[in-house]
Amino acid sequence: MAHDADFRRELGQQLRVDSVRSSAAANSGHPTSSMSAADLMAVLLDGHLRLDYSDPKAPGNDHLIFSKGHASPLYYAVLKxxxxxxxxxxxxxxKLGSRLQGHPTPLIPPTDVATGSLGQGLPIGVGVAMAGRSLDKLPYRVWVLCGDSEMAEGSMWEAFQHAGWEKLDNITAIIDVNRLGQTRETMLGWDLDGYVRRIEAFGWKAxxxxxxxxxxxxxxxxxAENTVGQPVAIIAKTKKGKGVAAVEDQPGKHGKPLDDPEAAIAELGGSRDLSVDVARPSTAAPNVFEVPGGSMPSYALGDEVATRKAYGESIAALADIRGDVVALDGEVSNSTHSEDFRNAHPDRYFEMFIAEQQLVAAATGMQVRGYTPFVSTFAAFLSRAYDFIRMGAISQAKLILSGSHAGVSIGEDGPSQMALEDMASLRAIHGSVVLHPSDANQTAQLVAAVADYDGISFIRTLRGKTPVRTAPDEDVRIGGSRIAHEGSDVAIIACGITLDEAVKAAERLAEDGVHARVLDAYSIKPIDAAAVAAAARECGSIVTVEDHAPEGGLGDAVLAALAESDEHAxxxxxxxxxxxxxxxxxEELLHGAKIDADAIADAAQRLVGAPA
Known part of the structure; x- marks a missing residue:
């Protein structure tokens, strides 16, 4: 039951006091950024937020996301x-070991995602709202506290645009316009009309x-709660450090504890011990997608199939088996082949257009609600969303990223479309899995495997067709590999498009009496360290070949595996x-990059001392 205005004012003061106290105890933090939004949170808690804090996973709970993650002292004051x-x-x-880190993370329920890298909370909130309307079909609302400094981030405007296009009336952005950024006044300062005009242009009520x-x-x-057919943004003029004269609306106070916290607390009226009984959420059950069942696709040995096509057919088949599987694409679904999923499961497919930050953010929001999102675009363009992927790891998010059209093998489109850094960047993500199947059967099995992996996965797919060399019943797994050609004179370790080139090279070498082992390292991270060590031990020398830059990809994964093994020779x-x-x-580009059969055979021959 909501209280009167006086209670809410007092609650706002308590939130300010507790923000000052926690920052003083830490001797760091952002109390002034927290103090500006305290009244906004006090009213939200007292009568509008519907969230059972004793059951943070309740399906009907509203979601409160601090996009303004540095205002964590306020967030923790709310939790108190x-x-x-x-x-x-x-x-x-x-403090070390505390659940209350410098910026919120899911270590402290009911925090949905990690924030603090600005411009992320609102895009993720859009994904949660999409899940509420289209997947769960529940009446929960997403409330996102935004800072005015992060309004300069392009990802915020991707979120405004998509939510407006979707007409998401279950999300409310609360923009704390306190005028002062870290080093100076923000772009618009207190120009509330400027914010209103911009936001309304994207189809929101402001x-x-x-x-x-x-x-x-x-x-x-x-x-906001009574608005139908469009999202709502509340643009709130506030003062940074509100209530304490020494810091109120003063520059140079960002990210610092107050110099005299005891005096500040006294000025705010002293400590209080108010508590709020937050309204309970709906107890309605979430929607469940019925599935017909079935099996993953399989392909005949010798067939020529592009792994991107196998990816599309595999995720469509997986969604027949699992109702939690959803797919999102960056408006290239006829290239990534997520269109196969869209055609089979239109109610679980989401077009995110050419907005890769919002693409990954929406998937992050959907996995908050327990969905398993498959996210596809050209591998090169995932780099635009890299910070969202990095933060996804901190959020303990489950995301499956599929990047197609990787490497020089895409051909005539040229370097702007050729991902040559993707495996390196995704290998660097904490706890990630990086896979590069060489054929369709590998792709199908790996799609099923990553759906069960609780973390961030990346599947690199190919534009061109490759021959199916892996039998449908062969064991393919995260961390696995397979020997595509037997030999012990030299080992060639390849993945994706270079696997076929490596087999051609091995067959050519055999004609000269050199017996090359070809290891298909379809799992880059984790790499099959035992198979790599065996190749070093039994073959003595190794050629790695990849359609990727030399830094951070397959070759470096092989070297790292050897460094951690006993096989150093x-x-x-x-x-x-x-x-x-x-x-x-x-063909021209593979040859020019010296990663085709000719170059592989030449490198192997040099290693074993055979004539070129």
Missing amino acids: AVGAIDDAELLTFR IAIDGHDVEAIEAAYTE AHVVKLAVREIPGSGTP
Whole structure:
């Protein structure tokens, strides 16, 4: 039951005091950024937020996301006010081992995602709202507290555009316009009309208010809840450091504890011990997608199939088996072949257009609600969303990323479309899995495997067709490999498009009496360290070959595996794309990059001392 305006003002002061106290205990933090939004959170807690803090996973819960993640002292003060933490834990803020880290993470329920890298909370909130409307079909609302500094981030405007296009009336952005950034005034300062015009242009309702007037805040939240057919943004004029003269609306106070916290607390009226009984959420059950069942696709040995096509057919088949599987694409579904999923399961497919940050953010939001998202675009363009992927690992998110059209083998489109850094960047993500299947049967099995992996996975697929060399019943797994050609004179370790080139090279070498082992390292991370060590031990020398830059890809994964093994004697030669390519046929480009059969055979012959 909501309280009166006086209670809300007092609650706002308590949130300010606790923000000051926790930052003082830590001797670091962002209390002034927290103090500006305290009244906004006080009114939200008291009558509008519907969230069972005793059951953070309840399907009907509203979602509160602090896109303004540096205002974590305020977030933790909120958790204290609702009884989710006690005062003793509040004062562990930023201490080693505390759940209350410098910026919120899911270590402290009911935090959905890690924030703090600005411009991420609102795009992720859009994904949660999409899940609520289209997947769960529940009436929960997504409330996102945004800072005015992050309004300069392009990802925020991708979120505004997509939510407006979707007409998501179950999301409310609360923009804390306190005017002051870290080093200077923000772009628009207190120009609320400037924010209103921009946001309305994207199809939102925009409501400008005094962010310290609890009656105005109440009216704005009520209007947001009653708005149908469009999302709502509340643009709230506030003062950074509100309530303490030494810091209120003063530059140079960002990210610092107050110099005299005791005096500040006294100025704010002293400590309080108010508690809020947050409204309970809907108890309706979420929608469940019925599935007909079936099996994953399989392909005959010798067939020529592009792995991107096998990816599309595999995710469509997987969705027949699992109702939690959803797919999102960056408006290249006829190239990535996620169109196969769209055609089979239109109610679980989401077109995200050419907005890769919002693409990955929406998937992150959907996995918050337990869905398993497959995200596809050209591998090169995932780099635009890299920070969202990096933060996804901190969020303990489950994301499956599929990057097609990788490497020089795509041909005539040229270097702007050729991912040559993707395996390196995705290998660097904490806990990630990086896979590069060489044929369709590998792709199908790996699609099923990553759906069961709790973390971030990347499947690199190919534009061109490759021969099916893996039998449908052969064991293909994360961390596995297979021997595509037997031999013990030299080992060739390849993946993706270079596997076929490596087999051709091995067959050519055999004619000269050199017996090359070809290891198909379809799992780059984790790599099959035992198979790599065996290749070093039994063959003595290794050629790695990849349609990728030399830094951080297959070759470096092989070297890392050897460094951690007892097999240190192998001579390793890395073949990779060392120059910026141009346009040409795939064959010309593979040859020019010296990663085709000719180059592989030449490198192997040099290693074993055979005539070229």
